[in-house]
Amino acid sequence: KNQVEQSPQSLIILEGKNCTLQCNYTVSPFSNLRWYKQDTGRGPVSLTIMTFSENTKSNGRYTATLDADTKQSSLHITASQLSDSASYICVVSRNDYKLSFGAGTTVTVRA
Amino acid sequence: EPEVTQTPSHQVTQMGQEVILRCVPISNHLYFYWYRQILGQKVEFLVSFYNNEISEKSEIFDDQFSVERPDGSNFTLKIRSTKLEDSAMYFCASRIRTGATYGYTFGSGTRLTVV
Numbered sequence: 001k002n003q004v005e006q007s008p009q010s011l012i013i014l015e016g017k018n019c020t021l022q023c024n025y026t027v028s029p030f031s032n033l034r035w036y037k038q039d040t041g042r043g044p045v046s047l048t049i050m051t052f053s054e055n056t057k058s059n060g061r062y063t064a065t066l067d068a069d070t071k072q073s074s075l076h077i078t079a080s081q082l083s084d085s086a087s088y089i090c091v092v093s094r095n096d097y098k099l100s101f102g103a104g105t106t107v108t109v110r111a
Numbered sequence: 112e113p114e115v116t117q118t119p120s121h122q123v124t125q126m127g128q129e130v131i132l133r134c135v136p137i138s139n140h141l142y143f144y145w146y147r148q149i150l151g152q153k154v155e156f157l158v159s160f161y162n163n164e165i166s167e168k169s170e171i172f173d174d175q176f177s178v179e180r181p182d183g184s185n186f187t188l189k190i191r192s193t194k195l196e197d198s199a200m201y202f203c204a205s206r207i208r209t210g211a212t213y214g215y216t217f218g219s220g221t222r223l224t225v226v
């Protein structure tokens with residue numbers, strides 16, 4: 001079954017600290033993995049897209065990694081800011097472009 | 112930056128009523144989608160639309176749902192007879208073409224509340 005599991009479900013960090021979110025997937029055949037940021041009551045906004053051959057991609061303070069062999073990805077947030085408070089969703093695309101969504105990790109950044 | 116626009120942002124309707132959710136995708140995009148997210152749950156695929164027809168739909172997308180691109184710019188989702196369990200955020204998305212690195216652009220969503 002095509003599953004995307006994210007951990008932790010939620011986390012609280014202090015402003016300026018770093019954090020890492022995890023994503024494990026069983027989606028097959030794999031095409032690409034995307035991380036989205038979703039603010040409360042808003043639509044998901046793309047942070048990174050990685051294909052099979054890419055193992056890291058950065059977007060500002062966000063760095064995503066991908067290990068296609070172990071089917072794991074992580075999203076690292078550096079020097080967190082209050083505006084980073086959101087849900088971060090891991091989405092895996094199959095070769096037929098069908099998307100499988102994780103449940104998201106809710107990040108709360110506190111001053 | 113181009114956006115996908117959805118209206119209304121919030122709609123409250125009585126059970127059994129028909130609702131139409133509206134979306135204006137990015138103008139040069141060719142593939143259109145509706146997703147929904149029940150509060151506290153994962154985003155779920157409803158339907159994809161290309162070349163003026165449905166290309167794929169999920170088991171959620173039953174006979175109560177329909178989509179239309181009436182005028183070449185708007186993309187609508189109609190729910191004929193709403194049920195309480197239709198309460199959710201509905202997201203429209205579009206993409207320029209298929210391919211591994213082409214991103215989906217999501218709208219801000221319509222929160223549908225069925226009472």
